[in-house]
Amino acid sequence: xxxxxxxxxxxxxxxxxxxxxxxxxxxxxxxxxxxxxxxxxxxxxxxxxxxxxxxxxxxxxxxxxxxxxxxxxxxxxxxxxxxxxxxxxxxxxxxxxxxxxxxxxxxxxxxxxxxxxxxxxxxxxxxxxx
Numbered sequence: 001x002x003x004x005x006x007x008x009x010x011x012x013x014x015x016x017x018x019x020x021x022x023x024x025x026x027x028x029x030x031x032x033x034x035x036x037x038x039x040x041x042x043x044x045x046x047x048x049x050x051x052x053x054x055x056x057x058x059x060x061x062x063x064x065x066x067x068x069x070x071x072x073x074x075x076x077x078x079x080x081x082x083x084x085x086x087x088x089x090x091x092x093x094x095x096x097x098x099x100x101x102x103x104x105x106x107x108x109x110x111x112x113x114x115x116x117x118x119x120x121x122x123x124x125x126x127x128x129x130x
Contacts, residue, residue: 043082043083045124047112047117049105049118050076051118052117056068058070058073058075058076059073059076059104061100061104063108063110065108073104074101079118080105082125085109089125
């Protein structure tokens with residue numbers, strides 16, 4: 001009987017090892033698409049300029065919100081996609097903007113604080129991707 005017990009125990013151990021390996025591989029396969037989906041949603045998030053609490057305000061060259069019609073300030077563009085902001089921060093330009101307006105809007109975005117619309121999206125763009 002002891003001869004029969006050894007092979008069956010070894011078989012159970014091998015099966016258990018295979019099952020654990022299959023579960024581990026399954027976990028890796030399910031995590032990668034989740035990370036890709038998260039990265040995709042970050043690039044598609046929206047950053048309103050200005051946020052709803054400052055709707056109608058213009059954006060000064062330094063990124064501050066100012067009264068509508070302030071000389072040298074730029075009309076609110078609406079919002080930008082995270083992907084567009086990420087490219088602009090890397091040296092590109094926000095869609096539909098002049099160089100001066102682009103710089104003012106990026107200055108506004110860089111000044112976003114917790115609680116302002118677009119802050120979470122902007123903060124997500126700053127996170128390193130692995």
